[in-house]
Amino acid sequence: MTTPIPGASSTGVVSVTEPALALPARAPAGLIRRMLPMIVLYGGRIGVAGLGLVVLPWFSRLMPSQTFGLVTTILSLQSLVVVLDLGLSVTLARELPILADGHTLLRRSENTLLRLHLVATGVAIILSFMGILPVSPTLTGLIGVSLLLVVWQNILVVSFIGRQRFVTATVSQFLSLLARQVASLSLVAMISTGLEAFVLGQIGGGAIVLIISRLGFFRATSRQDRMSGPPSECADAPTPSTALNLPMMLYTAAGAMALQLDKPLISALSSPARTGSYFLASMLSLVPITFLATPVSQFVQPKLIAALAREQTDDAARWIGRLTVAIAVLAVLPGLALALFAEAIVGLWLHGSPTQVDIGHYVALLAPGAAIGAMGLVPAIVLIGRRDYRAMAVMSCGLTTAILLVVILLARQGNIAGICMAYACYHALSAILLWCRAWWLEPAFARSLAIWAQTANDTSQSGPTV
16 A cells, blocks of 8 residues: 655745645735745656656666666665655654654654664574575675665655655755765766665765755754744644554555565566566556655645644545545546556657567556556545554555465566556555545545535636645
8 A cells, every 4th residue: 555755835834723725816926935845846756756767777778687677676675665664754744743842753763763774684684694685795784774774864854744844855855866876876887787886876875865864854843943833732742752553564564565575576486687677667657656646645744634633624625625636637647648658658768678568568557557546645644644554554464465465476477467457456446445444434535525526616716726
């Protein structure tokens, strides 16, 4: 299941109690300032997508197919551990918009993260010494460090968004990816095409941006709290001692494994060379949900969570309606168009590549389900706001078990197209289950027809309102 990355508001402090549900008539300068966070979020996402679409083909040309397959496996592991973080990012996303003391919660999250990765890296090194892992103990340790830096950077980005520092979060996220990829590409192009050069570049680029981001978070949010107070003072606001709970960890872990373990499984059970084609197809197919739907959900999430925390059902209903329409227009329709014109789009992207025909076929199979899956971001935010982690964990674990069993079966047969069709069904089904649960749990969903009608009326009167 897809976990939404938290969202927030502007370069300055925007109180989460502000309704801000429709854009009133303002001077153009005021309108631009109001929309700047959304523009920056989309600019950052487009930059991230463009960087990946440009850099990965270069890696595939410079490196042997087997080595590039291992690189895509590491990139998949990076995406996996970002979500497989004991629910730290979900906790920060849920609590920072309404929590007075965010610094203490972030420090506790960092300590938990360091202990987790120390243990995991130690176990991986032992497995490498035993010959179970196909890389040396030294390289295993370096990969562990690179994964730690990626997860640490992510929780800082989540923390910036939770404090409604949208612009800073976007810049930090993009610069981290840019530094890692440029450093790795430079080492691979100029020094060695081996896996060690790629990993060292990931570590060097990631460490620099991480240090700057962490210093920037504590400095910026300390000044923000002194000037404007905490984002919210809810009577029932949680304390920094809020404990991670098992359902939340299961939910995030299962979703991460479903979305990222497919590449390592294909690499192990089929071949690393075939993993590269599947990885590129999967990345392109998920562009609508990761780079078009996520920014708008980031923008809405803190406001929607704050409305739910205060039992402001009408405000929550309006945010839900507008977010639903926005994702349908910005992600679902482009995703369906990507599926229809997959062969032509992949041909322009990978012109001359011997694998472009296969990749185009995979994209055509994956993209429709991924487009429908983008709609799952709406109920997922609501269920996180209601802390309905138990139900989310049950759904996520069930779907993950089913999809990974299918992947294992089909990977043994070398049926990559079948895996693509299975994941299309997975994305669509996960969105349907989340909507059913949110509709049953949250009163705002029970009035969905009124929400859509109100959204359409507001849009016709004042233009885009998210």
